[in-house]
Amino acid sequence: MSQSPSTSTAxxxxxxxxxxxxxxxxxxPAGLKSTGARDVAVVVNDGPKKAAxxxxTSNRVAAAPVHWSRQVVSDGRADVxxxxxxxxxACTGPEGFGNTHRTAEHVADALGVSAADTIxxxxxxxxxxxxxxxxxxGVDAAVAALGAGGENDxxxxxxxxxxxxxxxSKQSxxxxxxxSIGAMAKGAGMLAPGLATMLVVITTDADVEPAALDAALREATRVSFDRTDSDGCMxxxxxxxxMASGASGTAPEPAEFSAGLTAVCTDLAKQLITDAEGAGHDIAIRTFNAASEADAELVGRAVARSNLFKTAIFGQDPNWGRILSAVGTTSAAFEPDRLNVTINGVTVCxxxxxxxxxxxxxxxxxxVSVEIDLDAxxxxxxxxxxxxxxEYVHENSAYSS
Amino acid sequence: MSQSPSTSTAxxxxxxxxxxxxxxxxxxPAGLKSTGARDVAVVVNDGPKKAAxxxxTSNRVAAAPVHWSRQVVSDGRADVxxxxxxxxxACTGPEGFGNTHRTAEHVADALGVSAADTIxxxxxxxxxxxxxxxxxxGVDAAVAALGAGGENDxxxxxxxxxxxxxxxSKQSxxxxxxxSIGAMAKGAGMLAPGLATMLVVITTDADVEPAALDAALREATRVSFDRTDSDGCMxxxxxxxxMASGASGTAPEPAEFSAGLTAVCTDLAKQLITDAEGAGHDIAIRTFNAASEADAELVGRAVARSNLFKTAIFGQDPNWGRILSAVGTTSAAFEPDRLNVTINGVTVCxxxxxxxxxxxxxxxxxxVSVEIDLDAxxxxxxxxxxxxxxEYVHENSAYSS
Structure with a gap:
């Protein structure tokens, strides 16, 4: 890695x-948001390569654009x-799918590309x-703004x-x-595994084939977005x-590219957590000395989903009993009398x-740092x-989302 | 069933x-609670039978009294x-287990029974x-109060x-x-499956053998306490x-006994939910037209654990999208485009x-009634x-429990 990833404040x-x-x-701004703020975006890959x-989401109730875009990217190419x-x-039936299709056709026509390459x-x-x-x-206005140099460009x-x-807003x-690699993300609620609620677009001018892009992306999301669990809701x-344009003419060393991509995804995941709805503390739960990585992930997720643990941290109460009671609900390998728990450097259990x-x-x-030693x-x-x-309760009881 | 179960207000x-x-x-009152309220109880089975x-809890981090009492009841007998x-x-190590043992020995000596029959x-x-x-x-005082006719009796x-x-307090x-069957329960937080956080003591003067008691109890808890999921925390x-004393001399018809026991457990489970920490709404999530009872339970539990759904109900927002997004995280048999959701009688999806x-x-x-039709x-x-x-956030951030 030649340098650390930039963050939105760098x-x-x-x-x-x-x-x-x-x-x-x-x-x-197209008027979809009642506030008049920007609400339609396009990102175009001008190539020469169009690898993607x-x-x-692994949610079986997937939105129309997810169904559409899965198909688009299945051949390893996307232009926009x-x-x-x-x-x-989401949950909008055939009419909703038709609207996704129509949106793709419209932007594709405006850019002279195929709807079948439009995510x-x-x-x-x-x-x-x-x-x-x-x-x-709004789509027409976004296409018109491309490269026009104004505030919407x-x-x-x-x-x-x-x-x-x-x-x-979140960029990296x-x-x-x-x-180079660039990226943007959104997401502040419904943040849970098997992807946190979010949209992320990552671009690179590296020359990487679709299969290698796919492998690098899956590895990067596995250890970043998939380990973000803000509210347990998928x-x-x-x-x-x-998307990879190949415009740099450089075919990167795979390990470096993968590490860079993982760093960008991890940076964005942390930005999402920091901006999560109503959050007062950012909590990293590190489970170590586990029999397997899957066990460590299972234990961390069980603690991350404990409302009693999460309210205790809000109340600045180092209530480690609530951590152990969450660990105890998992099937991970451990002996209850060999567990150690350290909160912000103090081994309270x-x-x-x-x-x-x-x-x-x-x-x-x-x-907040929580370290769980499974001794296994x-x-x-x-x-x-x-x-x-x-604030979480307030935002999510008052805002229909 | 000869009559409906009484509730704590009947x-x-x-x-x-x-x-x-x-x-x-x-x-x-023994001074364990800083308020001076009652905090030590004994329930004695005077027989003639001592079936139990x-x-x-299925939590692997089980408290010392759970380890002790599992052993006590393994022979189908308990006296007190x-x-x-x-x-x-809980999480108190060998000293904690020693304290449980000492408590059992003390109450057993005071009552002239065996510690091995003391839960x-x-x-x-x-x-x-x-x-x-x-x-x-406190244990001495409780034993002294037994049958003494005072306010502690x-x-x-x-x-x-x-x-x-x-x-x-909760009785049924x-x-x-x-x-007859009588019962008491406590529990207002850490209410989740594989038993809601609670202590429940049920007594009957029916003459029922331990094996039949065990079968009836497991069936009753399976469809009552195990389906109570207040905050997802076990x-x-x-x-x-x-415990069954046999003092009535009646060996009940098994189906009637099981139905009565289930009614008592269901009544107590509902009392627990109604009194859950900070709750403003009692929500019954009925999943029907499921391929299996396990599928129906899985779907209901996924919805019950969605903080976004639970905050929406607090905000009186019939946000069915949050229900579908929770259903979609399960492995239950269903087709997304055949799901129907009815909230308080209105089929919103x-x-x-x-x-x-x-x-x-x-x-x-x-x-609040939520009915999810899986059409499967x-x-x-x-x-x-x-x-x-x-109020949930307040109670659980301010109260170390």
């Missing part, structure tokens, strides 16, 4: 989906991604039809257009040897798209019983989650 | 653990149950040792002594043909004990898409849960 290095050569993007890979906020187009992503409320009378003119505008309850990037619309003084734990900061092997995994707060 | 019929012949109970069965609130005695139950904070200097005198006093964050009963201490007007759904009442078979199951409220 001002150096490649950054956003238009940083790699061969890509244009735009984001415009994508992963989607069109995205909208302000409506998920569609939607996010917003489930169970309502998209206002096509606003979306179609470029990766930053596209990143803004896909926000829903996000409080900030990575500078490889002779190529979306119907999650999509991560990776040792040998399954009382350890160091829990009053020594300082939970006033934003970041050498594998480990980290799950990222949030606390459960009044 | 004033007729058998009621509480001392209603059946052959049982005495008491509950006293019990089910325990001693219970304390104010401390769970121990504890509830409260995990990871702290019980104050034995208070608990042992009887089933109501025992039911009060096992409360933690419960706002009301059933009048069979020539015998306790380390859950225990349901059933039909054929996986938009159904009747969601504005017709009235969620102002306490009870003839089986069904109902899961009982609550909404997720500000």
């Amino acid at each position: 001002d150096s290095g490649p950054f956003g989906v238009t940083a790699p050569a061969g890509f244009r993007a735009a984001g415009v 890979a994508a992963v989607f 991604v069109v995205l909208n906020s302000g409506g998920a187009n 569609v992503c939607s996010t917003g409320l489930i169970g309502v039809q998209l206002p096509m009378d606003k979306l179609i003119p 470029g990766g930053a505008a596209a990143a803004a257009a896909i926000m829903t309850t996000d409080s900030v 990037g990575f500078a490889g040897t002779g190529y 979306s119907t619309n999650d999509t991560v798209v990776l 040792r040998g399954g019983g009382v350890g160091d003084d829990r009053d020594l734990v300082d939970l006033t900061g934003r970041d 092997g050498a594998a480990e995994a980290t799950i990222w989650t949030n606390d459960l707060t009044h | 004033d007729s019929g058998p009621f509480g653990v001392t209603a059946p012949a052959g049982f005495r109970a008491a509950g006293v 069965a019990a089910v325990f 149950v001693v219970l304390n609130s104010g401390g769970a005695n 121990v139950c504890s509830t409260g904070l995990i990871g702290v040792q019980l104050p034995m200097d208070k608990l042992i005198p 009887g089933g109501a006093a025992a039911a009060a002594a096992i409360m933690t964050t419960d706002s009301v 009963g059933f009048a069979g043909t020539g015998y 306790s380390t201490n859950d225990t349901v004990v059933l 039909r054929g996986g898409g938009v159904g009747d007007d969601r504005d017709l759904v009235d969620l102002t009442g306490r009870d 078979g003839a089986a069904e199951a109902t899961i009982w849960t609550n909404d997720l409220t500000h």
